[in-house]
Amino acid sequence: MKEGPDIARIAALIGDPARANMLTALMSGKALTAAELAMEAGVTPQTASTHLARLDEGGLIRPRKQGRHKYFSLAGDEVAHALEALMGVAAGAGHLRTRTGPRDRALRKARVCYNHLAGDMGTRMFDAFGAKAWLARRAGALSLSPDGEAFVRAFGIDLAALRARRAPLCLECLDWSERRSHLAGALGRAMLGRMEDLKWARRDGETRVVRFTRQGERAFDATFGAAP
């Protein structure tokens, strides 16, 4: 009867509104303190503390103590991926189609998905990596082709440092708004970080929206191809 992993346990963890809000907030990739997450979830600090303890014990988030603050972040790409998949179901089967406000439109255009770029621009970048043959699918896993390595280095990313980490370099993540893949993994993270360094874009403080500057978007189009 009990085949496969225990899915109910973690689904129940995500299933509480307060915890779901916390996790959604952590999709921004920023590490947040317990107090910030309490704010985000709309509960008191005591309540947030118990929730966070549960999420930690369940392996969904990872705490990091720093001074008298305690920062929390998602436990890994896997968790982010599951959250995106749930958003996909909620967006599709969501019986009440929530009116799409301007913020929603911005979210669909470019947002942060646990540290990497998602939304329309995220999938466009991923497509460009495929079209230019920068990414190769070797044994099912994504890997950078020599051309791809050249591009990434030219883009200003320290590839050696990325490889030194244990985290997988290239992963793909299915987008809830676009229903297509975008680039996750260490490289996805680095690409977004580099775009911020180049002042192409900056993250919106509160939300997960990524706002491109006018020049940034032009440079993006020049690099990865214009919008269809």
Added chain:
Amino acid sequence: MKEGPDIARIAALIGDPARANMLTALMSGKALTAAELAMEAGVTPQTASTHLARLDEGGLIRPRKQGRHKYFSLAGDEVAHALEALMGVAAGAGHLRTRTGPRDRALRKARVCYNHLAGDMGTRMFDAFGAKAWLARRAGALSLSPDGEAFVRAFGIDLAALRARRAPLCLECLDWSERRSHLAGALGRAMLGRMEDLKWARRDGETRVVRFTRQGERAFDATFGAAP
């Protein structure tokens, strides 16, 4: 505060053990009756009925009346994808690594993921489709190349009939055991169905295990490349 879809709602739906068991059972792709699902979940028919009504209302499953039976199946690939993603988290972060019994090993080798082939053999097939350039990534979406179409037809699949349906032909789905993609969508379904027709494999009645015959596995290796 409420950006993105309402994730807690459906996570809570999946978060109940009884319902999670039902959904896991439905990952076999077979439509099951209310009584069967009650058995699977280990609850009485009355309880199952309320659970099923909830899942239906939440858009996770789709009921179909047939005579005095009521068959349930998953609402779509999206739901299956979310369930697999949750299994990925549960398997990875699952604090107690459940001992891997023989059934688990069989599950990892070949199982059904809501009507298409998953596990080691599923990812191997997906890899082969990529290596032989049968699948192309066009605008992020997967599509069959001319060579791919030729193969699929030669394999004995009525491609025109598949395209007639509204469902997307090629999708990819991330595997919880292999952490790699396998082929989902209408084509994925058709491939598994054809393999069963060819007597390469048959589904285990109760579980989600797919058992290949000796000749079937040899034919599979000849078609898609042997195991590494």
Added chain:
DNA sequence: GGAATGGTTCGATTAAGCTCGAACTATGAA
């Protein structure tokens, strides 16, 4: 028509767990 089977609705019970006030620990600043 009657019997049997599959499924649902209703009500009461029970258990789980979310929530916050209050008191407590730990770190940092004055």
Added chain:
DNA sequence: TTCATAGTTCGAGCTTAATCGAACCATTCC
């Protein structure tokens, strides 16, 4: 030391919802 801030633990209160017995529809078979 003293105070302030961040976070945790404890103990109720309270809501939610899972569960099943019993009675009730619907369909099929005899």
